[in-house]
Amino acid sequence: MPTATVTTSAPPVTWRDWAWWRARAEDLATLWRRSLRFRTVVITLVLTALTIIIACVWMALAIQNDLFESRKTQALTDARRAVDSAQSTLDNAVVQDDPVQVQNLLTSIQGPLSQQSATDMTLAVRIDATPSQLAPPGFRSGGLEENMISPELRKHVRDQGGDEKQWAQSIALPAGDGSARPGIVVGQQIVVPDIGPYELYLAYDLDDAATTLSFVQATLWIVGSALVVLIGAIAWFTLRAVTTPIREAADTSAQLAAGDLGVRLTVRGEDELATLGRSFNAMADSIESQINQLAELSLVQQRFVSDVSHELRTPLTTIRLATDMLNDRRDEFDPTTARAAELLHAQVQRFELLLTDLLEISRYDAGSVQLELEPTSLARLADDVIASMQQLAEQHGSDVRLVAPGGYSPVEMDPRRIRRIVRNLLGNAIEHGEGKPIVVTVDSNQQAVALGVRDFGMGMTEADAERVFDRFWRADPSRKRTIGGTGLGLSIALGDATLHRGTLTVWSRPGHGSNFVLTLPRGPVPVEPGSPIPTDPGDDASSLDDLGLTQPIALHDISNGGRE
Secondary structure: OOOOOOOOOOOOHHHHHHHHHHHHHHHHHHHHHHOHHHHHHHHHHHHHHHHHHHHHHHHHHHHHHHHHHHHHHHHHHHHHHHHHHHHHHHHHOOOOOOHHHHHHHHHHOHHHHHHHOOOOEEEEEEOOOOOOOOOOOEEEEOOOOHHHOOHHHHHHHHHHOOOOOOEEEEEEEEOOOOOEEEEEEEEEEEEEOOOEEEEEEEEEEOHHHHHHHHHHHHHHHHHHHHHHHHHHHHHHHHHHHHHHHHHHHHHHHHHHHOOOOOOOOOOOOOOHHHHHHHHHHHHHHHHHHHHHHHHHHHHHHHHHHHHHHHHHHHHHHHHHHHHHHHHHOHHHOOHHHHHHHHHHHHHHHHHHHHHHHHHHHHHHHHOOOOOOOEEEOHHHHHHHHHHHOHHHHHHOOOOEEEEOOOOOOOEEEOHHHHHHHHHHHHHHHHHHOOOOOEEEEEEEOOOEEEEEEEEOOOOOOHHHHHOOOOOOOOOOOOOOOOOOOOOOHHHHHHHHHHHOOOEEEEEEEOOOEEEEEEEEEOOOOOOOOOOOOOOOOOOOOOOOHHHOOOOOOOOOOOOOOOOO
16 A cells, blocks of 8 residues: 655745844843943944944055055156157157158167066057058057057047157056956057157056055955954953952842842952942941841830730730629619720720730741641631621621632631631721622632622722731721721731732722732642732722622522532
8 A cells, every 4th residue: 555755844944044043133132231241342343343444444545546646657657768768769760761661660669668668568559540551550569459448548649649748547457367457558649750640558567566455455454353353352351350340249239139138249459349349348237237226126026015915915814804794794883884894895805806916916027927727618718707797797788799609629728817817808898898788709720719808888099008908007097997906907817818828919999999809829839920810800890780789689608519
C-alpha cells in the first residue's frame, strides 16, 4: 500500500530574521533606558564618529584637490617647456615645398617632446582641415588617440589656443588590463612654418597620484576608526569609574529600603564621590537610629497597652460582677437608680469589649497570633453568622439575603477569626445600611474563596474608604454607635485576613452604599490579584429594582447544598 509523505515547510527565513532583529532592537532599547553608561558611550561614539567622518572627508577632499592642482601645475610647466623647445626647433628649420621634408620635420620633434617632458603620449592634429599635399595630417605616440580628447578641449585649443595659451583637462587613460587609469591632458597650438598651426596634446599619467591619494585616504579612515574605538574605550572606562559608585549607591539604597539597616557604602578617596558616600552613610546612620528609636517606642507602647489591658482585667472582672448584680436587681431601685445601673452595665460591657480588642491588637503588634486551622465551608459559616444576627437586622429594618453560588467546599481557615470578620462586616452593614436590604455573597474559584457584604446605605467618600481600616477611625465622628462597637473591628478584621494570607478590600460611594470583599486562598500561596467576587459591584446602587431587592427577602437556605 502506498504511503503518503507529509512535509511541513519551515517559516520563511525573512520572517525569522525579522523577529530576531526585532528582539535585538527591543533588548537595545531596554539597555538604552536602563544603563546610563551604555547611553553615554553610544552618544559619545556617535558624535565622535560623526566628527571624525566630517574631518576625514574634508581632509580627503582637500588633499585630493591639492594633489590634483599640484600635478596639473607640474604638467602645464612640463608641457610648456617641451612645447617651447619643439616650437624653437620648428622655427629654426628651413622648409622647402617638399612633403617628405615637412613630415620628417614633424617626426623630428616627437623625440625631443618625449625627452623633455615626463610623458611619451603625444598627439598632433592639423587644425586646417583643407586637403593639402604639402601639410602632413599630424602624428601620435604612446597610444593617445583623437577620440580620447573631448570636443570641448579641442574647441578651446583650436579657437583660443593662440598666443601660447594652454588648456588642461582630466582624462581616462587606457590601462594594459583593459581598465582605465586617471590622467590629465594638456593642449595648445604649435605652428609649423609655411604649413600652419597644429593641435598638440600631451597626456600625463596620474596613476601614482591616485595611489598616493588612496593610501592617504585609507590612512585617514584607519586612524579615524582607531580614534573612535579609542575614544569609546576611554569613555567606557571613565564612565565606569563614575557609574560604579553610583550603581553601588543604588544597590545599597535598595537594600536599605528593603530593611537591611546595617548596610553601608565603601568610601574610597576624598573626591566628590567619596563625599557622596560619606553623606549617604551618615544618612543611613540617622535613619537606622530613628527607626530603632521608633521601634523601641512602638515596643514600649505595645507593652504598655498589653500590660494595661492585662492589669485592667482583674478590676474589670470585679466591676463586671458588681454591675451584673446591680443590673439584675434594678427593678428594686427607684427609676433614676435603675437607669444608672442599666447604663453602668452597658458601659462595662463595652469597656470589656474594648479591652478584648486591645489585647487582640497588642498580639498582632507583637506578632504572637497563631491560627487554629480546620476545614470550614465559608458559605455555611456565613449562613450561621446571618442567622445569629437576624434579630439585630430586624431591629434596624434591614433584610439580609445570602447569595452563595460557590464556597461550599471546605477550606483550611480559622473559623473563629473568619466568623469574627463576617460578624463585623455584617454588623457595620446593618448599622450604616439605613434599613435597606443587605446582600451577602459567597463564591469561589480554583484559587480562592470570597465573601462580599453589600449594603445600600449612606456610603463613604473615596478618602474615607482609604482610612476605614484605621484604628478608632469613624467617617462621621458625630454619629453615635448603635451597636456598641469599639472602633477596632475593621482593623482586627484586616489583620485576621492578612494572617490567612488573604485580602479585605472595600468599595463605597456616598448615597450608594458600600461593598466589603474578603478573599481567602485555598492553599498556602497568598491571594493573587483578582477575586471570585469583584470589589466594585458595577451596578447602580440608587436603583434597587434592578437587583430585585425592593420586596422583603428572607435568608437563603443552603442546608440542601445551595438550593432554595
